[in-house]
Amino acid sequence: MKTTILLFHPDLHASRANKVLAKAAQAAGIEVRDIYSQYPAGQIDVKKEQAVLETTDRIVFQFPMYWYATPSLMKEWLDQVLEYGWAYGSTGNALQGKKVILAVTQGAGAEDYTADGRFHVTTQELLKPLETIKYHTGLVFEEPFVVSGVLNLSEEALSDAANSYIARLSQA
Ligand SMILES: Cc1cc2nc3c(=O)[nH]c(=O)nc-3n(C[C@H](O)[C@H](O)[C@H](O)COP(=O)(O)O)c2cc1C
Incomplete structure (x- = not known):
């Protein structure tokens, strides 16, 4: 099963978590496509992106959570690449049955993301x-x-997270 990671991080140089996760995945032989560096002007090559998806079985969207959602280029990517007639509609079945994992990093703690927590x-x-x-x-x-x-993760915890990521992506 071929897995392709689509990494959406607007400033990977300043990244802690996504950089470590992406490097670990690359070292494990998983293809990582850095979409922000691919399209610095934000002009997405829709046909190219569709061709990549057609040859992969599992798509991983890896991104830092920004304002409880995705970084803006990921939204733009979804809006443009998941075209009518290709991704959906009567002839749009290119993605049928392909697997997706959302790999998300958050600055806030897990306890903040509960019904009674800081963000409700x-x-x-x-x-x-x-x-x-x-x-x-x-x-x-x-x-x-x-x-x-x-934001408060130790180097060790980050490295543990990277190991868990690789273990997860190694599962069929
Ligand atoms: C514009 C912006 C918005 C953010 N919004 C959130 C948010 O909604 N929730 C959250 O937990 N962290 C938020 N953060 C923190 C990032 O998610 C966090 O810094 C990132 O996941 C860490 O990954 P990195 O080291 O790869 O950059 C935000 C950061 C920025 C710059």
């Missing part, structure tokens, strides 16, 4: 709009991979 919303609820894409596309969303509390 769970991560699962925040990811629901993305998962709802499955009804149009036939994508099969697997359990998200979430790393919370990145």
Whole structure:
């Protein structure tokens, strides 16, 4: 099963978590596509992105949570790449049955993302709009991979998270 990571981070040089996760994945032989560096002017090559998805079995969207949602280029990527007639519609079945993992990092702690916590919303609820894409596309969303509390995570905890990420992505 071929897995492709689409990494959406606007400033990877300044990244702690996503850089470590991406490097670990690359070292494990998993293809990581850094979408912000691919399209610095934000002009997405839709046909190229679709061709990449057509040859992969499992798509991992890896991104830092920004304002309880995705970085803006990821939203733009979804809006442009998941075209009518390709991703959905009567002839749009290119993504049917492909698997998806949302790999999300959060600055805030896991305890903040509970009904009674600081944000009064769970991560699962925040990811629901993305998962709802499955009804149009036939994508099969697997359990998200979430790393919370990145702002206070030790190097050791970060390295543990990277190991868990690789273990997860190594599962069929
Ligand atoms: C514009 C912006 C918005 C952010 N919004 C959130 C948020 O809604 N929830 C949260 O937990 N962290 C938020 N953060 C923190 C990032 O999610 C966190 O710094 C990132 O996941 C850490 O990954 P990195 O080390 O790869 O950058 C935000 C950061 C920025 C710059």
